[in-house]
Amino acid sequence: MQIEKRDLDQANELLLKEHKRRFGFLSETLPDAEQVITKLMDFQVAIPSWALGSGGTRFGRFGGSGEPGSIEEKIEDVGLLHALNQSSGAISLHIPWDIPENAASIKSFAAQLGIRFDAVNSNTFQDQPEQVLSYKFGSMQHVDKNVRQQAIDHNIEVIRHGVELGSQSLTVWLSDGSCFPGQLNFKRAFQNTLESLQAVYQELPDNWKMFVEYKAYEPNFYSTTVGDWG
Helix, strand or coil, X not given: CCXXXXXXXXXXXXXXXXXXXXXXXXXXXXXXXXXXXXXXXXXXXXXXXXXXXXXXXXXXECCCCCCCXXXXXXXXXXXXXXXXXXXXXXXXXXXXXXXXXXXXXXXXXXXXXXXXECCEECCCCCCCCCCCCCCCCCCCCCCCHHHHHHHHHHHXXXXXXXXHHCXXXXXXXXXXXXXXXXXXXXXXXXXXXXXXXXXXXXXXXXXXXXXXXXXXXXXXXXXXXXXXXX
8 A cells, every 4th residue: 555645745734733833832841852853753663574464473374354465565565654654664574474576676666665674584483385394393403403404594595585685684583492391402402503593694794684583482481492581
């Protein structure tokens, strides 16, 4: 969905008089009001692509009518948000949910809406239809080096997609952990994860960052290999 600029301008015009009155009052009570407004104008939030549907979680989803059905429609929706608030100038894609068929075309389409690509997110917490090995018992922590390598290779693929779109960061969220006492060797699991993340980090372009996302006890409620502690 897109909104015409003239329609947005007309809506703002109707509210302008009241806005000026309220801002004038604020300026009298807050000496640095202009500075605050400038900081708010500079503040930008990257919208995650999976937040635009209905009922989406990382473990399953319940679709609804009207939700975006393609990467183009997701970008359009973020463009609408940005047109309304001027603070949503980036989208964060999730691979393999949002693999573009033509990266150059998608990048150009996003630019027309004033949208850039923020961090790209990898997925080693779900088994994909074409996937050879399962992440049922973990990905980067797994005792099987072949599973760990599969997770590493996927993250490297995500980096490649991100480079094509102009992204400069990778976000890794791991569901690795355990549900029962004695199920996991904590030390070995952490060491495997550390070595796997190091292997991914070695493939990052020089100007990239890697973010490790924490969610304690999700989905493993006895232990998480990378816990949100401290």
